[in-house]
Amino acid sequence: MQIQTNFSLKKFNTFGIEAKAKQFVAVHSLTELKSILHQHQTEKKFILGGGSNMLLTQDIDALVIHIDLKGRKIIQENDDFVWVEGQAGENWHEFVLWTINQNFGGLENMSLIPGNVGTTPVQNIGAYGAEIKDTFVSCEAMNIQTQTLKTFTKEDCHFGYRESVFKHEAKDQFIITSVIFKLTKKNHKISVAYGDIQGELAKNNVENPTIKDVSNAVIAIRNSKLPNPKELGNSGSFFKNPVISKEQFQKVQTQFPDIKFFEVGENEIKVPAGWLIEHAGLKGYRKDDAGVHKNQALVLVNYGNASGQEILALSRYVQKTVFDKYGIAIEAEVNVI
Secondary structure (H helix, E strand, O other), X not given: OXXXXXXXXXXXXXXXXXXXXXXXXXEOOHHHHHHHHHHOOOOOEEEEOOOOOEEOOOOEEEEEEEEOOOOEEEEEEOOOEEEEEEEOOOEHHHHHHHHHHOOOEOOHHHOOOOOEHHXXXXXXXXXXXXXXXXOEEEEEEEEOOOOOEEEEEHHHHOOEOOEOHHHOOOOOOEEEEEEEEEEEOOOOOOOOOOOOHHHHHHHOOOOOOOHHHHHHHHHHHHHHHOOOOOOOEEEEEOEXXXXXXHHHHHHHHHHOOOOOOEEOOOOEEEOOHHHHHHHXXXXXXXXXXXXXXXXXXXXXXXXXXXXXXXXXXXXXXXXXXXHHHHOOOOOEOOEEO
16 A cells, blocks of 8 residues: 555546646555544545546645455345445446346446446446446445444435435435445346337337346447447546526427427426537537537537537536526536546
């Protein structure tokens, strides 16, 4: 466990942004994490997971602690359910595939989402009609100040749409070290109603899909729409899908009758941000090396040498263009650092 100075974070963020850490250390166990936090109590710290949900717009003038805790195991099971635990540094997609290969159901719709297990509760990540909160049991987190471990139940986490307690009351106070999920062993709840999953399954002549079929369909869809961060820097979906009142939506729909939408409550409507951006004429838009992806307008990309400030400027241009046309504000899902 060695602390390095003036450390490049380019390979530690999926946007591939060049930024430097004043100090950097990777921890591989709870003992190492506790030791580093104890030894550097008075120093400014920045906790780094998979680097998939952040945009670095500046160097990090702090001790960057990279959480590289590995391991996954079955905690308990009965005839119908299994409780599985993933350590925070486990790659999320590899963890999902591990569950599917054992025929454990519940995470298949979230295949191929970039990032690590430990950051999934922070955002309450989700895709294709599923969210972390659907299968989440609890997570263990270390208090940064006291180095004690605390268990957060689902109720403790206050999950919302891309929201949790870790983005609000508990922000910068805890480091998630492991997460437990409750998954099905049989009678899986197959969810194919959202997005293009049904079309992908039909294309492959799948009439009675298994969780593996659903996962394969999601992977195929994501690969067709979303760039691989290893080939083209990006952070997945950059913007949240805005949720607006039914009254506001009806006014917009009068002017734009083809607008896509999903009802999420009696008086709330979710509008796909990707649709808004694309129909505002920005799909494929590029300024220097910062761009809106040509296949999925929800994704901002780094074509090579874009700075974080250039990506941020592009995101603000997208937000302004969408608001000027539709009167709908779209918020960044990515954390801007």
